[in-house]
Amino acid sequence: MTDDLRLVDVESKHLDDVYRVRSRSFGLLSAGDREEWLSDVQGFIDDGRIVGVVDGDELVAAARIWAFQQWWGGRKVPMGGVAGVVVAPEYRGRGVGSKLMRGVLARSVEHGYPLSALYPATTVIYRHLGYEFAGGRFRYTFPAAELRSLGGKEVSVRRAGPADAKRFLELVGQLHAAARISGPLVWPEDKVAEWLGEENSFCYLAEDGFVVYGWQSGKLRVEELVAGSEATARALWSVVGSGSSISADVEAYMSPDDPAHLLVNKEADKNTVIEHWMLRLLDAPAAISARGFAPGASLEVDLELDDSELAANTGRWHLSVSGGSGSLTPSTSTGEVLRLGSRGLSALYSGTPLATMRRAGLAWGGATAGDGAIDTAFAGATSYMLDYF
Ligand SMILES: CC(C)(COP(=O)(O)OP(=O)(O)OC[C@H]1O[C@@H](n2cnc3c(N)ncnc32)[C@H](O)[C@@H]1OP(=O)(O)O)[C@@H](O)C(=O)NCCC(=O)NCCS
Structure with missing residues (x-):
């Protein structure tokens, strides 16, 4: 491993490297499946939705981003689905996966997805980057x-x-x-x-x-x-x-x-x-205004977000919910309010009760007396997916 590790857009010239890293991560593909995989990956390359990490000329890690929409509270929200996250075995445990995933976050923001979701094979790396469990298949x-x-x-x-x-x-x-x-x-x-x-x-x-x-x-x-x-x-x-x-x-x-x-x-x-799958809000105001909320819920509350990866989400916000819609606008208020990191925001968005989040260290501050109203606004049927990606 050299000091020359760089994030890149994966190109056709990297296909052999991607396949090598992929097969060392997930197993070999039959000849027929390999053909299908190649044509799939080419589609991601053409759309600029596959990022990699190179060491010099050699690609040593890759991940792709599906252009999905996902139902939230009965409305469709654009979501980048992260899949095929792989790091060459000899590069693992050295921060390469984290570098790759930071590239995935940046590229997903560029594509304008307010949300990112993935099925984790291991949770630690994704939690460090602000993802949290949000539902199941x-x-x-x-x-x-x-x-x-x-x-x-x-x-x-x-x-x-x-x-x-x-x-x-x-x-x-x-x-x-x-x-x-x-x-x-x-x-x-x-x-x-x-x-x-x-x-x-x-x-x-x-x-x-x-x-x-x-x-x-x-x-x-x-x-x-x-x-x-x-x-x-x-x-x-x-x-x-x-x-x-x-x-x-x-x-x-x-x-x-x-x-x-x-x-x-x-x-x-x-x-x-x-x-279980995990969720991350990439653009908090866009994610809040795109989803549906409980129609009877009415909420006016300030909260403080701390997002160490995506600074635009950090700060004090006013959350307003009424008539089944919500908005998140910058607030200049002072005083003690509910505080969340990006994992907490993901959990809240997917309907996790604040009492659970507080006990898991994902939410703190503010008056717990106000938690019920916030829970009600985000509540709904259990989040689920039918597809694996
Ligand atoms: C999972 C994978 C992408 C992680 O890449 P990596 O380069 O090793 O990750 P990093 O070095 O950036 O590690 C980031 C954090 O995740 C943790 N982590 C990485 N792999 C882990 C594992 N298998 N189990 C538990 N924690 C793990 C690291 O310890 C580190 O946390 P720390 O800073 O608290 O110690 C890589 O191991 C891999 O390609 N595995 C095989 C394929 C796979 O499982 N892909 C994931 C599909 S969702």
């Missing part, structure tokens, strides 16, 4: 026979495919906005169409709902199911459950607050699989 397992008997036979359900991508997005949009959902990603229509067209995507559409499921290791697995009514939920779950003679269990990616938990007569298997 929950996978439940239900007995297929219980789903099969849910009924809903009066609902008409038809087979769907790529041509229905627009309708899928409309339905998700309406239902997520109405339920003030937080967490799921919004994919562009062409990607949704691609997904619906996959051989292992079995898609069914009703008037006010849809399901996409397929086989995974000999079991049926629901990738996504939304339903605007009880009857449609029953109908779509029972379509999946109709496979009970072959697949005794059905796995499903879904929210912990999904109505299915209240419909199915047996609780989900105790062994729910949860992959």
Whole structure:
């Protein structure tokens, strides 16, 4: 390792280096998967969404940034999804990963994302940079026979495919906005169409709902199911459950607050699989004004933010919430107020109660009597994602 470590935009000439570091980090890819990986990475290179660290001419670390939108309080907020964070083994534990992630933060700010999110393989590096747990990807397992008997036979359900991508997005949009959902990603229509067209995507559409499921290791697995009514939920779950003679269990990616938990007569298997993801606010005022808040909540409060990585967020702010919207504007007030670092701000944004944050050392100062009103404004259904990236 030399002193000549620099952040760079990854270019096509670095592809072999990226693959070498990647395979030493995550394992080898088959020839077919490698082709797909190369074409994916080229897309990130073309869009300036992959950064690296070079030592002289050799690339020794890389990370990419997906251009996502994410639902927060029933509104879509642009979010840079960080993935493929890799450092060559011989460079690890020397600050290279932190340098790389600082480059990722800077590049994400340049792209104008108010939020950044990632699935951490290890939390320490990301916490140092202001990320905190914000939600999970929950996978439940239900007995297929219980789903099969849910009924809903009066609902008409038809087979769907790529041509229905627009309708899928409309339905998700309406239902997520109405339920003030937080967490799921919004994919562009062409990607949704691609997904619906996959051989292992079995898609069914009703008037006010849809399901996409397929086989995974000999079991049926629901990738996504939304339903605007009880009857449609029953109908779509029972379509999946109709496979009970072959697949005794059905796995499903879904929210912990999904109505299915209240419909199915047996609780989900105790062994729910949860992959937690982390969030970071890159531009606090933009992130606050883009998300939805609890419609009945009304809040006028000053708070102090301390963001050691992104100085523009640091300072005293006035947080105002009313009519389901919020704003964060600079404040000149003095006196003792609630204080948060960037991890605390991420946790607050994702609905973590202030009492939890105070006890974890993520929030301090101010009058605890005011915590309830702040909690109420940020409260909502548990944040979740359906996709891994
Ligand atoms: C995880 C990884 C990117 C970290 O890179 P790195 O260059 O070693 O990170 P840094 O030297 O900047 O370390 C930053 C902090 O994270 C900690 N850290 C790094 N790797 C860690 C690990 N595996 N477990 C626990 N802490 C870790 C360091 O100790 C340091 O904290 P400290 O300052 O309190 O001691 C690198 O180890 C790697 O490529 N691993 C394999 C692939 C992987 O897991 N990628 C992450 C996908 S989300």
